[in-house]
Amino acid sequence: MSRRGRKRPYGEEHQPLDVDRLTRGFARTEVDRQGRSWTVRDVRGSEKTYRCPGCGGDIPPGVPHVVAWTAEHLFGAAAGLAERRHWHRQCWGR
Numbered sequence: 001m002s003r004r005g006r007k008r009p010y011g012e013e014h015q016p017l018d019v020d021r022l023t024r025g026f027a028r029t030e031v032d033r034q035g036r037s038w039t040v041r042d043v044r045g046s047e048k049t050y051r052c053p054g055c056g057g058d059i060p061p062g063v064p065h066v067v068a069w070t071a072e073h074l075f076g077a078a079a080g081l082a083e084r085r086h087w088h089r090q091c092w093g094r
Contacts, residue, residue, distance in 0.1 A: 037071050039081075043065055045062035046061060047061050052065075052086065052091050055088065068092060070083075
């Protein structure tokens with residue numbers, strides 16, 4: 001039984017690795033100025049509107065943004081996940 005190679009065809013242009021695209025959607029941990037640990041995930045967009053806690057503005061459907069929750073919630077990690085918030089990327093970065 002022969003296996004077919006997955007190499008790109010000869011003469012076709014090489015596609016560089018897009019690290020941002022590769023890691024999009026993966027959860028990561030960030031620490032804020034007060035030393036609290038947050039789990040943060042980039043989201044491509046959603047089907048509903050969210051309110052950003054950073055600026056109070058709306059995040060319309062389909063707009064890429066950040067979802068963040070704390071693992072150090074008083075009632076445990078599950079409660080922190082239940083209280084996750086959607087942020088504009090710029091607001092979260094501040």
